[in-house]
Amino acid sequence: MTTPPVHIGLVFGGASGEHAVSIRSAATVIAALEQGQNKERFSVTAFYIDRNGRWWPEDIARTVLAKGLPAEADQLPTPLPAPGLNKLPGGADAVDVWYPVLHGPNGEDGTVQGLFTLMGKPFVGAGVLGSAVAMDKLAMKAAFAAAGLKQVPYVGLNASDLHQSDRREALVQRIEQELGYPCFVKPANLGSSVGISKARDRDQLLKGLEQAAKLDPRIVVEQGVNARELECAVLGKRQLKASVVGEIRFEADWYDYTTKYSDGLSHTLIPAPIEPTLQEQVQTMALDACRALCVEGMARVDFFYDDSNDCLWLNEINTLPGFTSLSMYPMLWEASGIKLEQLVAQLVDSARQ
Structure with missing residues (x-):
């Protein structure tokens, strides 16, 4: 039959x-x-x-x-x-x-x-809890901190704080003292670099905060670091597995939306030109990050790596990563031996578990 x-x-x-x-x-x-x-x-x-x-x-x-x-x-x-x-x-x-x-x-x-x-x-993909926590960068960072996972310094705030001049001034001073410039202003609940801006001085910081506040009531400001961008894909439900590690390099000041989705402005190195010990460290941290957020099914975990002092920071988890021709998630798995046709089938199979 x-x-x-x-x-x-x-x-x-x-x-x-x-x-x-x-x-x-x-x-x-x-x-x-x-x-x-x-x-x-x-x-x-x-x-x-x-x-x-x-x-x-x-x-x-x-x-x-x-x-x-x-x-x-x-x-x-x-x-x-x-x-x-x-x-x-x-x-x-x-x-x-x-x-x-x-x-x-x-x-x-x-x-x-x-x-x-x-x-x-x-x-297919993560459940309610993992999806919700991973989507909100402030909740995500709190979960990472609780799990002892290393991140770049950051400050979280509510958009409503910007409406009060004294509160806004106190937050700006805190950001300048704790993070300095440059720093990155991000809406807490958007992906694909939407609404993110780089601030090199107070004027750019205020403009970035105003822009982010129009898109999200919660905002995160991160310290700028001179680092390479590494990514690792995760697949599975009962047993998670990590892909090879890839690296994003780009022809821009930073990896913004235009650079991410325009041909010729960025390119990938898969596998990333890193030492085997660092790859193992990234893979282990990627799995630990998913467990910390209760993420299963699929995820792309992003990292910052400063090779001048061998410092690795966890950046974020994407629970429904892009699947375009320029997207890292399917390319990482193809480099790991799982072609696109097999990958989508495995994602459906993991959902049925």
Whole structure:
């Protein structure tokens, strides 16, 4: 008797600043799920979430994927209701495994993971707790500190503090005294370097804080360090495993959004040109970081490394890392012996555990 294919519900887009990146990632994932041996193992129904958080069925989703561009509101008919336990057009009620390809808030932060949990369906990636903690940089850093994992010095604050001149002045003075310049201002709950700025003086710091406050009520300011950027991918559920270590090098002052997603402005070195002992240290810390946050399924763990004094800092965890042609996560696993087609299959298998 032939085993029926596993029905995968692939969700992409999302009401976040990383909407366009999600579309590019989803195109890569769905192509891998529908080629080679995976064509026999899986059937895929795609769901598109527009910038306003409305869900769209298979026909609209496939059109968006084919164009590679977000759908405009005037091009769309009546959307689906947000999925729950009721039946929906497009096969949502028959989905065996949900595969979120969502980056940033409203997708990578535990919200959609909570929805899938309530629906009683397995899903690819970290659960509610790991997703939520990893998404919020301040909560993430607190968990890392509790686990004794080394990080660059930082200061956390609330956007509301900037509305009070005396409070704002006290925070700026604290940042200058504890971190100095340059420093990096980051919204706590955005990824792909969205909203991040580098401050070299007080004027740039204030502008960076104002910019971050428009995007997130929680802000983190990190000390700038002269360091290489190393990354390690993690895969698995019952037993986590770490990939080879890669390095990002870029033709810019720092690794911002434009540099990250533009051809020719950055390049990867996989494996990274580092000593075997350092690779083992990065791999061990990557697994420890995932355990500290209760992250499973998949993650990309980022590090800073200063080779002048052999100092390694943990930067952050991405629980739904990019899957574009320029993304490190699939490239790290390919260098570790797991091709893209095998990788997406293993991610689905880990969800079914």
